[in-house]
Amino acid sequence: MKFVGRADTMATLRTQLDAARTTGRGRILAIRGRPQVGKSAAVERFVESADVPYVFSTGVYRASLQQQLNEFVTSIGESRIPLPDAETLFSSTPGSWAETLGALGLSARSGPLIVVLDEFPWMTKTDPTLEGVLQSAWDRTLEKLPILIVLIGSDVSMMEELATYGRPLFGRVTQIVVNPLHLGEVTEALPNQSSAEVMDSYLIAGGFPRLVTALAESGLSAEEYAKASLTDPFSPLVSTGRLVLEAEFPDAPAASHILATIGADDSGHPRFSELLPASSDPGEAKAAQTSLTRALALLSGPKSLIDKEIPAWGSDASKLRRYRVSDPYLRFWFRYVAKYVDLMFRGRSDIPIDHFTRDWSSWRVRSVEPVVRESILRLAITDPDFAGVEQVAPWWSRDGQTEIDVVAATASESAVIGTIKWRSAGGVTDRDMFALAKAADQVPRSSHARLAAICREGERPESADILLTADDLIGAW
Numbered sequence: 001m002k003f004v005g006r007a008d009t010m011a012t013l014r015t016q017l018d019a020a021r022t023t024g025r026g027r028i029l030a031i032r033g034r035p036q037v038g039k040s041a042a043v044e045r046f047v048e049s050a051d052v053p054y055v056f057s058t059g060v061y062r063a064s065l066q067q068q069l070n071e072f073v074t075s076i077g078e079s080r081i082p083l084p085d086a087e088t089l090f091s092s093t094p095g096s097w098a099e100t101l102g103a104l105g106l107s108a109r110s111g112p113l114i115v116v117l118d119e120f121p122w123m124t125k126t127d128p129t130l131e132g133v134l135q136s137a138w139d140r141t142l143e144k145l146p147i148l149i150v151l152i153g154s155d156v157s158m159m160e161e162l163a164t165y166g167r168p169l170f171g172r173v174t175q176i177v178v179n180p181l182h183l184g185e186v187t188e189a190l191p192n193q194s195s196a197e198v199m200d201s202y203l204i205a206g207g208f209p210r211l212v213t214a215l216a217e218s219g220l221s222a223e224e225y226a227k228a229s230l231t232d233p234f235s236p237l238v239s240t241g242r243l244v245l246e247a248e249f250p251d252a253p254a255a256s257h258i259l260a261t262i263g264a265d266d267s268g269h270p271r272f273s274e275l276l277p278a279s280s281d282p283g284e285a286k287a288a289q290t291s292l293t294r295a296l297a298l299l300s301g302p303k304s305l306i307d308k309e310i311p312a313w314g315s316d317a318s319k320l321r322r323y324r325v326s327d328p329y330l331r332f333w334f335r336y337v338a339k340y341v342d343l344m345f346r347g348r349s350d351i352p353i354d355h356f357t358r359d360w361s362s363w364r365v366r367s368v369e370p371v372v373r374e375s376i377l378r379l380a381i382t383d384p385d386f387a388g389v390e391q392v393a394p395w396w397s398r399d400g401q402t403e404i405d406v407v408a409a410t411a412s413e414s415a416v417i418g419t420i421k422w423r424s425a426g427g428v429t430d431r432d433m434f435a436l437a438k439a440a441d442q443v444p445r446s447s448h449a450r451l452a453a454i455c456r457e458g459e460r461p462e463s464a465d466i467l468l469t470a471d472d473l474i475g476a477w
Contacts, residue, residue, distance in 0.1 A: 428453035
């Protein structure tokens with residue numbers, strides 16, 4: 001497959017390299033993102049095309065300092081465009097990172113170069129002084145040279161903390177976040193699929209490049225790919241979720257449990273009270289509530305793995321808040337993979353496949369809702385039907401009897417109210433629109449709202465003011 005996406009990341013890297021080249025002064029970038037999102041691939045693509053001497057070295061998990069330095073020297077020899085004077089400066093392996101950085105400073109005197117330290121957190125665990133050593137070398141010599149240093153890590157919290165006050169590299173690092181591919185990039189990677197098919201693929205593989213590539217190369221539809229993958233516990237669709245969670249929660253089992261509970265919930269978005277374990281003891285109930293609050297703060301804050309939803313026009317403190325897994329692939333993984341992995345290893349893949357076959361057509365309606373809302377928010381940039389829209393959210397009544405999928409709001413009113421009917425065949429019916437019109441009266445500030453029909457494919461019902469299909473939603477990206 002051709003390399004797709006990452007235009008923003010590439011542009012930032014080019015800008016930083018150009019600045020180092022023209023000013024003669026160094027730059028440090030810290031790139032973070034979850035495992036498997038393609039951080040290393042994007043940076044490798046950049047250095048291979050930059051036409052500048054570089055070294056791309058990857059940290060070795062739990063290796064000794066000497067092994068890490070040996071790997072660095074080996075990487076210098078493998079570079080397509082070698083560092084100036086590399087044969088002399090690195091004729092033998094340096095004995096420390098200070099010596100290594102000193103040699104890089106001598107090499108950079110000949111012109112701009114790029115130094116990539118991938119899996120930087122593994123390097124710092126081997127040598128906890130590395131951050132301080134880099135800061136010292138930077139302040140003394142490297143900042144005054146045309147060198148671009150790129151630090152990459154999947155430990156999102158650690159990489160984010162590099163730039164915080166009190167850390168050695170504070171004030172010296174530019175942060176970049178690499179997220180999974182967005183819907184438009186996935187569309188580019190799947191040129192032979194219709195918009196409706198791309199949406200299905202996105203709900204299963206998300207934006208993880210490895211999964212999108214595997215799906216594209218399989219030649220199967222999204223549903224066929226999912227069923228084939230569920231027969232193999234080592235398939236990318238099964239194993240990627242485990243890799244992400246093991247990296248995110250090595251020491252936070254409570255948060256991992258809450259995430260799994262949210263992901264497996266039948267509604268797709270349980271409320272706070274529904275996540276609490278049953279307990280008749282007041283002390284235990286209070287402790288469970290405190291633990292849950294901390295876990296949710298971690299998951300929705302530093303980890304960015306869940307989204308907190310409140311009804312349109314609701315307050316952030318609303319007790320009507322509910323939760324859902326943020327990433328579409330992880331939503332799929334928790335629904336159809338997480339609880340079945342052991343069964344797959346015992347040869348009972350028929351059980352998750354039966355669950356998927358039975359459940360998928362209804363579950364994807366719930367999973368597609370946040371994707372639709374985010375697409376509409378992007379559509380508002382150019383589409384006059386959504387002019388002035390600043391927020392797109394669901395709405396539901398306090399008693400839970402009435403729910404509306406889409407409320408697109410301006411600063412002062414609910415401008416568009418929509419229903420999502422993600423059926424395999426057929427679009428939104430007039431009966432659906434009648435139910436929407438009846439429910440829309442309960443939405444705050446909706447007296448002048450227009451009604452939208454949102455579906456995979458189909459015609460606009462007579463009673464709908466706006467029709468959005470998969471083509472329109474993908475076009476927003």
